[in-house]
Amino acid sequence: MSMRQIFGSLACGAVLLTGVAACSEEPDDKPQTSSSGNSDQSNDEGAPADLLNLGVEQGQAGNFDEAKVTFEEVLEAETNNKFAWFNLGFIAQSRNQVDEAISNYDKALEVDANYKPALYNKAIALESEDPATSVDIYRRIVSIDNKSSTAYLRLGILLSRSGDDKEARDAFNAAVRLDNGLTSAVPEEYRATLTAPSTDSAE
Template identity: 40%
Template sequence: MAAVATGVTSWAIHSYSAAAPPDSKAPSSADQNLQDADMLLQAGIAQQENHDLERADRTYRRVLELDPQNKFAWYNLGVMAHEADRVADARADYDKALKIDPAFESALFNEALLLEPSDPDQAGELLKRVIAGNPKAATAHLHLGRIWAQKKRDKDAADEFRRAVASDPTLRSEVPEEFR
């Protein structure tokens, strides 16, 4: 999951960088800070991928000093906290990313996974938001199906499992036997 999340983040970072307006002759201090933050963010991703989590944490926090609205830095801090089972920190970091971008699919999904065992209702709401933004989000359908199955909403669960497998047939083995 972390590799996928980091990969999605890397893609999103690349898209974010590519969408930046062309530089003028002399970038302003704010523009320079954003460019520096983007370069640091990419370094943090590399550090995270290489399991140098202490350096990645410091790098992401430096990014946030330069650009407090950097949803990718908040998200990656959340991923690292999530992997370390620091639930409160992970949730706080995902929430900060979602305050910046309420439709940030990766943060919505990861927070839903974090909440699924303890607060399935809230997790379900987050998964619905993921699906609203991306109807083919197969793993979101799968997890929402599990929540509905747990709540004995078998018809809703069957519908979600069907959507999950339609979007990604490899998930069939993840569907509970009674819903296959």
């Protein structure tokens, strides 16, 4: 199913973001619509893809209660739908229901252990209560996708808080090499030692 069947991305700081991996890059300037996400299964009545698109539309309109019900209907038809689990997690996390959010992200990760949006948002949810686990998750994300600039940034912040200056500096350098726009988010004491982005680092 299409990545357009997710509507939320706490991971990149956008409330309504569709069509991109939530943990890889900065959010698009404008949220993308989800209308193109139902082409695979448009011939099936009540197909999970159609319900997902309905839930996305409801979520984008701010109707989280309706969206939650719709995503639950998706799961009645298709228990292992990682997009529905992720969106339920996003709704719960948006409402500060951290335990429920983590449980839903875990369900998505049972389906796809490398599903980056769920990994990223789970890491964010755990940053306060279990920073060590968050660090482990961010490290996993960047091992899956070494272009995940925001994961490197958040990893660096957690490492700096734990006193691991060398690894924090390495993480900040990686984040800024990938996206120089993140420089202002790097703690001031680390900015002076940032490595300038190289011209051949795009690949």
